Amino acid sequence: MENQNPPFPPPPPQGNPYQQNPYMQNPMGGNPMGMQPDLPNHIGILVLGICSIVFCMCYGIIGLTCGIIALVLGNKAMKLYTDHPGAYSEKSYKNAKAGRICAIIGTCLSIAYVVFIICYIIFVGTMISTLPWQNMNSY
């Protein structure tokens, strides 16, 4: 899974990263020198997560797509970060986390609106199809 994205930095070697990096100050945080690699796709997660609300409304399909892609990528990135704690930079982790939360909100809104529209169409369709059209002609 990790080797499918050549442009992004590969995951750091297994083992204890704390001993290899003398600048590491706490086990979960980044170092002040910014030498750790970023999580893959953290910018994409953030951008797509925020785009999911902008397009969520009018064009429910686009918003839903953006939101779901951001959600999937975000979950992957979070899993990578929890599997290798301290191996990726704290900033990219924050970006991915914020993007994931934005994506959750945007996707929920999109789904809610799409469900609302479908209910509306079903309601109107039922009303039209159950009206007594034949009887109306006789008056």
Added chain:
Amino acid sequence: MSVLNWIENHLLACPYKVMTGIDCPGCGMQRSFIALLRGDFATSFKLYPALLPLLFVFIFLLLHLKFRYKNGAMILMYSFITTTVIVIVSFIIKMSSGI
């Protein structure tokens, strides 16, 4: 001004509004944006109150990607949530005032 007029005559129609005849939570955004480009803040706010926060979130996102602020992600997240709340509240007000 002629560019603005051209844009105003070539707005994208909301497919939901065409299909069902009721406004969606994003309806009014383009009209509001044109009012903003004309410098008419009051009309812009009336048409779509969430436009300014939305633009703020977008511009801050670009700035954050460029300069990588320390707490940028958190600020983005909270302003995003605020924007979402404004969108939902204004949509509810619009729907209830239309009925």
